[in-house]
Amino acid sequence: DAGITQSPRHKVTETGTPVTLRCHQTENHRYMYWYRQDPGHGLRLIHYSYGVKDTDKGEVSDGYSVSRSKTEDFLLTLESATSSQTSVYFCAISESGAGDQPQHFGDGTRLSIL
C-alpha cells in the first residue's frame, strides 16, 4: 500500500469551529489531492497541489483552504465548519499528475459537524 496517512481518522466538532485535516505521504509524490465523499455524489475534488506551495481549486473548494509547506504534508482547513461539510474526506497522491498515473488514496477522515 502507498504510504499515506490521514489524521485524525475520526473527528466530531461544532459548527463555527476551525478544523484542520492532515495528509502525510512517504512516497515523495509530487501531486496531492483532497476529495470529499458523500452519498449520492461520489468523490468530488476540493483542492489539489502540484508541488510545495503550489495549489489549485477543485470542483467544491468553497469553504476550504489548503497548504503544502513540505512535499510530504498537505493540510486541509475548514476555517469555520458548517454542517454541510460533514463528510468523509480522502487524501490522494499521484507521482506526476498525468492522467495515466493512478491516484493512491488514504483511508479517509470521517468528519461530523454538529
Place this chain on the structure above:
Amino acid sequence: QQQVKQSPQSLIVQKGGISIINCAYENTAFDYFPWYQQFPGKGPALLIAIRPDVSEKKEGRFTISFNKSAKQFSLHIMDSQPGDSATYFCAACFYGGSQGNLIFGKGTKLSVKP
C-alpha cells in the same frame, strides 16, 4: 460537459454471475477512463483503466468495454465472488493532463450473494 454518469446506484448479483456497471461521459476530450474499487472503511484503489483507442481491455475477471461513438464504457465482472462486494467508481480524465482533473461517477455499490 464535465459529468460522468454512472448506473446503477446499487447492484445485487449471485455468486458466479456477471456484474455489469455502466458509465457515460459528455466531454469528448476525455481520453483515459479508469475504474476504482472501494471497500468499506478504505480509500478507493485503481482496478483497471482503458484508453479510447481500444474497444475492450481485460484483466482477469474484470473487463472494460468502450464505445467511443456512444460515449459510454462499462465494467464487467465475470464469475462474481463475495469478495468483489464493494463500491465501484468509473472516472474520466485527460491522458496527458496534469491538473488533477479526474472526474468520478457517483459510484455503484455491488453486493455479491453467496
